[in-house]
Amino acid sequence: MLRKIIHIDMDCFYAAIEMRDNPDLVGKPVGVGGSSKRSVLCTANYEARKFGVRSALPTSMALQKCPHLIVVPVRMDYYREESKKVFEIFREYTDKIQNISLDEAFLDVTDCKKFKGSATLIAQEIRAKIYQKTQLTSSAGIAPNKFIAKIASDWEKPNGQFTVAPNDVDEFVRNLKVEKIWGVGKKTAEKMHSLGLMTCEDVQKKKKEELAKNFGKFGLELYNLSRGIDHRPVVSERRRKSFSLERTFENDLTSQECHEEFKALLNRLFTSLESYLVKNPQYEIKTAHVKIKFKDFQTTTVEKAWQGARHDTFHELLDKGLERSELSVRLLGAGVKFYEEDEAAGRQMDFLNLLFKDD
Numbered sequence: 001m002l003r004k005i006i007h008i009d010m011d012c013f014y015a016a017i018e019m020r021d022n023p024d025l026v027g028k029p030v031g032v033g034g035s036s037k038r039s040v041l042c043t044a045n046y047e048a049r050k051f052g053v054r055s056a057l058p059t060s061m062a063l064q065k066c067p068h069l070i071v072v073p074v075r076m077d078y079y080r081e082e083s084k085k086v087f088e089i090f091r092e093y094t095d096k097i098q099n100i101s102l103d104e105a106f107l108d109v110t111d112c113k114k115f116k117g118s119a120t121l122i123a124q125e126i127r128a129k130i131y132q133k134t135q136l137t138s139s140a141g142i143a144p145n146k147f148i149a150k151i152a153s154d155w156e157k158p159n160g161q162f163t164v165a166p167n168d169v170d171e172f173v174r175n176l177k178v179e180k181i182w183g184v185g186k187k188t189a190e191k192m193h194s195l196g197l198m199t200c201e202d203v204q205k206k207k208k209e210e211l212a213k214n215f216g217k218f219g220l221e222l223y224n225l226s227r228g229i230d231h232r233p234v235v236s237e238r239r240r241k242s243f244s245l246e247r248t249f250e251n252d253l254t255s256q257e258c259h260e261e262f263k264a265l266l267n268r269l270f271t272s273l274e275s276y277l278v279k280n281p282q283y284e285i286k287t288a289h290v291k292i293k294f295k296d297f298q299t300t301t302v303e304k305a306w307q308g309a310r311h312d313t314f315h316e317l318l319d320k321g322l323e324r325s326e327l328s329v330r331l332l333g334a335g336v337k338f339y340e341e342d343e344a345a346g347r348q349m350d351f352l353n354l355l356f357k358d359d
Helices: 013-021 059-065 076-090 119-134 146-152 166-174 186-194 200-204 208-215 218-225 255-279 311-322 351-355
Strands: 005-010 030-033 041-044 070-072 097-101 104-108 138-143 161-163 242-253 285-294 299-305 329-338
Touching: 005 076, 005 119, 005 146, 013 030, 013 041, 013 076, 030 059, 041 059, 059 070, 076 097, 076 104, 076 119, 104 146, 119 138, 119 161, 138 146, 146 161, 146 166, 166 200, 186 208, 200 218, 208 218, 242 255, 242 285, 255 311, 255 329, 285 311, 299 311, 311 329
Parallel strands: 030 070, 138 161
Antiparallel strands: 005 104, 005 138, 030 041, 097 104, 242 329, 285 299, 285 329
């Protein structure tokens, strides 16, 4: 049975909320984030994006690209409340909702009977209701699977939608750049380009065995996705893969200063992690990791098998990471990764009792 998948993406959600609440910002480049030189932006509106300003960009760099950028502080609790209004609308049409973030979700409307099952008209009504309730615009992609729906939602952005019917999938994917394929990052794209793979059509010409030889297990995914094949279901509850905290510092830190600041970060991590696991005992920790971002923005991560919430273990990882560069440090992070559901199944361990074991 063919599925009907809608991908809804709010248009520059945080910035749009700020512009709605303060009309003086409309038409001006706006970024949402911290205003200090060490802060980063959560998002930027379309006027700012014309200057190369984007999410996760340090505020200092954003202001270099766009000196007249207006940076407004983050109001995350408020954004969550606005997001709840949007997801309430989604639930009027289906209970198969996979939230990607506060402003983005997949909806499986295969069983929805409204508009005689027309996913295009369902998406149109959802977007209209979102605007009526929040005065915020959204974009949508409608397709037989998540991969195509995700790409289609960008086709008529902002405030538009695009439908790829089952019979149109082949033509739609043929000329897509390989960068559009789910899971293809910068390094993978560079490798694909070196092999002459620029578009999905180029990938389609390769046999499974050849793709597997060059890209391992991901080769099979490339084989399928390049043909518009994606069997992944819309999963209402996604299993969390990790839990971490990080902090960007106002001034770069020396190695000694890193250890001092790291103590407070670990205390926060252990407290938050314990609280989370009490509420979610199905999770079991697999590894501990430390993240370091140096002065030149190069990032390194050090990881080892979980041995309990021990300060000395994390400080050892920190030392290993610091040895990788002589530069001062602008960001520190620490966290854990969880076992996948199939890995955790059948493991006989009193997880919470072992969590804070300190021999």
